[in-house]
Amino acid sequence: MNTTSAFISIIGRPNVGKSSLLNAMVGEKVAIVSAKPQTTRTRITGVLTRGETQLVFLDTPGMHKARTKLGENMVKAVESSIGDVDAAILVVNPDTPLGEIEQGLLKSLAKRKLPCVLAVNKVDLLTDKTALLACIARFQHAYDFAEVIPVSAVTGEQLSILLDAVTRFAKPGPHFFDEDSYTDQPERVIVSEIVREKMLNLLYEEIPHGTAVTVDSFKERDDGIIDIHVTIFCEKKSHKGIIIGKGGQMLKKIGTAARLDMERFLGARVNLQCFVKVKEDWRNSDYLIRDLGLSQ
Numbered sequence: 001m002n003t004t005s006a007f008i009s010i011i012g013r014p015n016v017g018k019s020s021l022l023n024a025m026v027g028e029k030v031a032i033v034s035a036k037p038q039t040t041r042t043r044i045t046g047v048l049t050r051g052e053t054q055l056v057f058l059d060t061p062g063m064h065k066a067r068t069k070l071g072e073n074m075v076k077a078v079e080s081s082i083g084d085v086d087a088a089i090l091v092v093n094p095d096t097p098l099g100e101i102e103q104g105l106l107k108s109l110a111k112r113k114l115p116c117v118l119a120v121n122k123v124d125l126l127t128d129k130t131a132l133l134a135c136i137a138r139f140q141h142a143y144d145f146a147e148v149i150p151v152s153a154v155t156g157e158q159l160s161i162l163l164d165a166v167t168r169f170a171k172p173g174p175h176f177f178d179e180d181s182y183t184d185q186p187e188r189v190i191v192s193e194i195v196r197e198k199m200l201n202l203l204y205e206e207i208p209h210g211t212a213v214t215v216d217s218f219k220e221r222d223d224g225i226i227d228i229h230v231t232i233f234c235e236k237k238s239h240k241g242i243i244i245g246k247g248g249q250m251l252k253k254i255g256t257a258a259r260l261d262m263e264r265f266l267g268a269r270v271n272l273q274c275f276v277k278v279k280e281d282w283r284n285s286d287y288l289i290r291d292l293g294l295s296q
Contacts, residue, residue: 002052002172003052003053003054003172003173003174003175004052004053004054004170004171004172004173005053005054005055005056005170005171005173005174005175005176006053006054006055006056006086006087006166006167006169006170006171007056007058007084007085007086008055008056008057008058008085008086008087008088008089008166008169009057009058009060009084009085009087009088009089010022010057010058010059010060010088010089010091011060011088011089011090011091011105012090012091012092012096012102012105013092013096013099013101013102016091016092016093016096016121016122017091017093017121017122017153018059018060018091019059020121020153020154021089021091021119021121021151021153022046022057022059023046023153024153024154024156024159025046025048025055025057025159025162025163026046026047026048026057026182026183027048027182028046028182028183029265045057045058045059045183045184045185046059046182046183047177047181047182047183047184048163048182049175049177049179049180049181050163050167053167053170054170054175054176054177054179055163055166055167055170056176056177058084058085085114086115086169086170086171087114087115087116087117087146087166087169088109088114088115088116088117089116089117089118089119089162089166090102090105090106090109090116090117090118090119090139090145091119091121092118092119092120092121092135092139093120093121093122093135094120094122094123094126094131094132094134094135095131095135096135097138098138098139098142102139102142103142106142106143109143110143115146115169116143116145116146117145117146117147117148117149117162117165117166118136118139118140118143118145118147118148118149119149119150119151119162120132120135120136120148120149120150120151121151121152121153122152122153122154123150123151123152123157124152124154124155124157132150136148136150146165146168146169147165149161149162149165187218187266188215188218190265191215191218191228191230191262191265192213192214192215192230193213194258194261194262194265195213195230195232195254195255195258195274196211196212196213197258197261198254198257198258198261199211199213199232199243199254201257202250202253202254202257203242203243203250210234210235210236210239210283211232211233211234211235211239211243212232212233213230213231213232213233214230214231214233215228215229215230216229216230216231216275217229220268224268224269225268225269225270225271226262226266226268226269226270226271227271227273228262228270228271228272228273229272229273229275230272230273230274230275231274231275231276231277232274232275232276232277233276233277233278233279234276234277234278234279235278235279235280235281235283236278236280237278239278240276240277240278243276244276251274251276254274255272255273255274258272258274259272
């Protein structure tokens with residue numbers, strides 16, 4: 001068999017739907033999704049094998065101006081991903097400006113002479129195509145894109161065309177993952193990210209960004225039930241109280257929602273126990289960022 005493979009970096013500003021697009025292309029939930037920006041913190045790999053071709057997607061944190069050491073690590077994840085791939089997908093929305101973030105990304109792509117597909121996401125939300133045409137003109141003027149493809153990660157519109165486009169960047173060589181693999185993320189990492197996703201969706205705007213989740217215990221019983229113990233770290237005592245909630249109700253809500261997703265992902269019943277601890281200003285501590293597995 002003459003196998004080919006391509007490494008594709010998915011880049012763009014926060015909240016344009018990069019993780020949703022990755023999940024849609026791979027066909028499995030490998031990256032958490034939230035309406036809040038800067039959901040993704042590290043480089044996440046999604047894998048899709050289409051016959052003889054294997055596509056390895058790198059979902060990166062949204063490019064932004066770093067305000068903490070954690071933010072600096074997130075920016076490094078984006079920059080390193082551009083240097084290690086065969087091509088990139090720049091994800092924008094129809095109303096995304098050609099701002100400083102996009103210009104910086106395009107400058108990095110041009111420096112490396114990296115081919116890039118422009119994916120204009122969320123076209124399912126458009127009632128007037130004028131914004132789409134204006135967006136395409138705006139970005140085509142700034143970079144010589146290999147292709148420009150309007151898509152919807154939610155409805156799947158034109159995803160097959162996007163996959164065909166990036167498949168053209170595949171080069172002869174071995175596959176790096178088993179054919180049935182869809183991510184390189186260990187189960188423990190995905191489990192911790194599921195908990196963080198529920199906090200992002202259930203808590204106030206700023207609090208989830210000051211949290212991190214570690215899996216302290218992951219054990220399967222003889223009867224098939226998986227016991228999982230996680231610790232949620234936050235930056236302030238007041239945040240701990242909000243995460244736990246009155247009478248423990250918020251933590252229970254987070255745990256129930258996370259457990260249901262874990263059971264779908266693991267294909268087994270889960271006994272989930274969540275604990276909350278305070279690590280003040282951990283996002284500015286190199287040691288704690290490394291300790292929590294978030295360094296690049």
